[in-house]
Amino acid sequence: MRQRVVRVALTAVLVALVLLAVPLALAIRSSLYADRRDALERTALSAAVRVSPDYTGGDPVELPAPHPGERIGLYDPRLRLREGTGPASGDAAVRRALRAVVARTGSGGELVVAVPVSHAEQVIGVVRAAAPAAEVRTRVLLGWAALGGACALALTVAVLVARRQARALAAPLEDLSRHCRAVTGGDLGARAAPSSIPEVDQVARTHNEMLHGLTELLRHERDFTANASHQLRTPLTGLQLALEAGLDQDEARLRPVLREALETTRRLHRTVEEVLRLARAHGLHRPPVPDRPVRRLLRETADHWHGPLAHDGRRLECVARDVPDDARVPGAPVAEILGVLLDNARVHGRGTVRLTVRDLGDALAFDVADEGSVTVDGTRLFERGHSGADGAGIGLALARDLAVSLGGRLSLARAAPTAFTLLVPLGPED
The missing domain is CATH 3.30.450.20 (PAS domain)
Structure with a gap:
């Protein structure tokens, strides 16, 4: 500057x-x-x-x-x-x-x-x-030498004056840049100080107002996260305890129902935990640690979604192609993404639903396909609040955010018949 x-x-x-x-x-x-x-x-x-x-x-x-x-x-x-x-x-x-x-x-x-x-x-x-x-x-x-000396003197004075003016003009902007770097580093309390230049002061005031608005927005989001965490965890924990107590009863007919209900609450608890993790880690690229074998994840997914699809008269096929037995992925977020895709296929698709896992060397590809078709523009399909049918338009947006938090990608591979592809990168240990 x-x-x-x-x-x-x-x-x-x-x-x-x-x-x-x-x-x-x-x-x-x-x-x-x-x-x-x-x-x-x-x-x-x-x-x-x-x-x-x-x-x-x-x-x-x-x-x-x-x-x-x-x-x-x-x-x-x-x-x-x-x-x-x-x-x-x-x-x-x-x-x-x-x-x-x-x-x-x-x-x-x-x-x-x-x-x-x-x-x-x-x-x-x-x-x-x-x-x-x-x-x-x-x-x-x-005479020319005297004129050259006068020009050199004028140029020297101009250099000194220009450097002084440059310091006066650049100092407020440098101070504003330091405050911006401090905000980038996490110091949301940093504020730009006023200067003697009206134009720079206007920029500083706008910066401070924008920072104040962002601080309030982040505070509300943190409060929402904390409130959701408290209000959701407490009743879920109480429900789990009640169901576990019900398992101790002698009524044999109640045990399968209670067991299923308990598994559902555990799944709901994992869902809440994953959503809260995504909210807390928004903007921080820290993929969770791979903790679940792929084949085990496929079995759990098939066991959970076979019943709902069979109730609608549809079939679920899960296939793993050339996937190593020791391949692992972050279980909770991948399960949530697959759950969103399978539920989307159940509600909006038709025919047989196929879940295929392919080994791409440095990543695993999870393909979820059915015999239906997508009429919505693929660029708007993952926009939050946009839905091509009766729905809130949150599921696919949430699944996309979860994929990004893993360092992967979720995309519409084919519109008719419908096919979504989730790419999950494999770390060196995998």
Whole structure:
């Protein structure tokens, strides 16, 4: 953040310096050369005033003493040097001045100004003043060096100001980032402090409000979990104790019923425990430990679901294909998922229900199929609250969440005839 702010500021300063310094450098060069030519012109005019028209007859001419580095010479209309210093023959500037104009040129590394000397509306001579161009170039370079130093100073000041402003702008955002990391780490009490930047303060206030809402939401969810745990476990425990006490009675006819009821309550207890585990572990990828052999799980599932399906005149087939005898899966969550799928096949499907387990090497595939069909879009089938028939639309969503908590996946493998596939990964010990 800070580096980006500094880069943006420096880019703007550099663009401004280039747009200002380049024209200014050209202006310095043009001004220094123009000043030097003006000085040469004044010198030449001062000399031209002293030239007498009789110099062509041999009268002496007294030219003013030139400044250091300058040369002054008087030329006649035949381009001959009559007095002073300069080329023996008049150059292009002298020839141009003979046409009654002031000539300013550069020749042979010199700045030259030629001024015509007139008498009776005729040009009777030319005064030529010259100075080395190197002197002006030196002054131009010195001016450019001063300009470069000013630009460097301005750039240094811009860097210091940009870094200070970058710190002022980045500090509130860095503080907000630290609070976000603290919240990610579990500190829901962290709050962003106000700063001197209104826009950042608005973001901080929104962040704090959002965090407050999430904290309240999580608190309500935790309260619900605790209440459900207390309110469901207590009556289930009491029911188990009552049924176990009933097993001690002598009525032989009651024993099978009580035994079945006891098994049902135990299954219900496991269901409650699994739902609570999923609620507590939401967002934490900690798959439960594989604790139940696959073949035993198949037998228990077949024993439980054979009766309900047979009551509806339907058949259940359970097959394990090439599954090792020592293969284990997390029993409770897998049993819950299979229970949801089999109950869904019983209620919404038709025909024979087949539960097949396949070994995929690093995972086991549980296929639950029947002879019915699914008309609901597969992408919405697992949405919570969405049901294609009379139902709450919770079972498949719960089964999907349980599969994700195992590190696996639940999907609709085929719509007609219906087939669901549960993938359960196998750990190294399996």
